[in-house]
Amino acid sequence: MPTALGLTNQKSSSPPGSGPHVSSSTTMGSNARLDTISKRNHAAAREMETLLWRALCDEPETVREYLAHxxxxxxxxxxxxxxxxxxxxxxxxxxxDVLARAGGKNKFTxxxxxxxxxxxxVDLMAVALVYKISLFRYSRRSGGVREIVxxxxxxxxxxxxxxxxxxxFHVAYADDEEDEEE
Known part of the structure; x- marks a missing residue:
């Protein structure tokens, strides 16, 4: 039943989080509710990491926009x-300096x-991530795409x-354990 403010106090028939949400507490492209600072921080960390690598692949010099002094x-x-x-x-x-020189022949695709x-x-306003990543680079010698893990x-x-x-930011070449086992 509608209240004086036009809101309803009737129970929803759909489970929470199943419907589309129109608020800043949702992540792009997902219906997952980001209703806590922790959830928003985790989502922002993943989004920022994706933006970082996208910038490194497209135009490494633009990564400077994401760097703290x-x-x-x-x-x-x-x-x-x-x-x-x-x-x-x-x-x-x-x-x-390294980011300014990172484009050109070493550019990732x-x-x-x-x-x-x-x-x-790490704190209320700081997060850390760890992960494994594959980077792809076009090889002129072989004429194909080279994968770097x-x-x-x-x-x-x-x-x-x-x-x-x-x-x-720390990156290291990965020992590919999967190849060693075969």
């Missing part, structure tokens, strides 16, 4: 000579997460303006 990184896939040298704003080369990234809340972890913090910024 104090971001640290180890990424042999992007670093000159494939080094595992820790990078920061003060290192030579710096994080932004796509990526695929192996399952869902695991997310843990890596493990990655990243840490994101949310600003007062609700933006998420990358503060730590």
């Amino acid at each position: 104090d971001c640290v990184m180890i990424n042999p896939l992007l670093a000159p000579g494939g080094t595992c040298q820790p990078l920061s704003k003060d290192s030579q080369p710096s994080v932004t 796509g990526f695929r997460f192996h399952g869902d990234p695991l997310v843990v809340e 890596a493990t990655a972890s990243s840490t994101w913090r949310q600003t007062a303006g609700a933006d998420w910024l990358l503060v730590a």
Whole structure:
């Protein structure tokens, strides 16, 4: 029955979470309710990680938009000579220098997460992820697509303006245990 405000106090016949929701507490493309800070943080972490890799594949220099001023990184896939040298704003080369040079011949054409990234809340406004990823690069030599399997972890913090910024990023080549077992 409608109330004075036009709301109803009748029980819904559909189970909670089964119908479409029109609010900021839902994730894009899903009917899952993001009704807690924790759920929103987990969803945002996965979305930001996807945006990060999409930017790395499309235009690596644009990743700078996602970086905190104090971001640290180890990424042999992007670093000159494939080094595992820790990078920061003060290192030579710096994080932004490496990203500026990351396009061109080393550009990735796509990526695929192996399952869902695991997310843990570091704080109310910070999250960390770990996952395995496949990156794809066109090989001029073989004329085909080359797959690079890596493990990655990243840490994101949310600003007062609700933006998420990358503060730590670590990528390493994965030992492919599946190949060793065969």
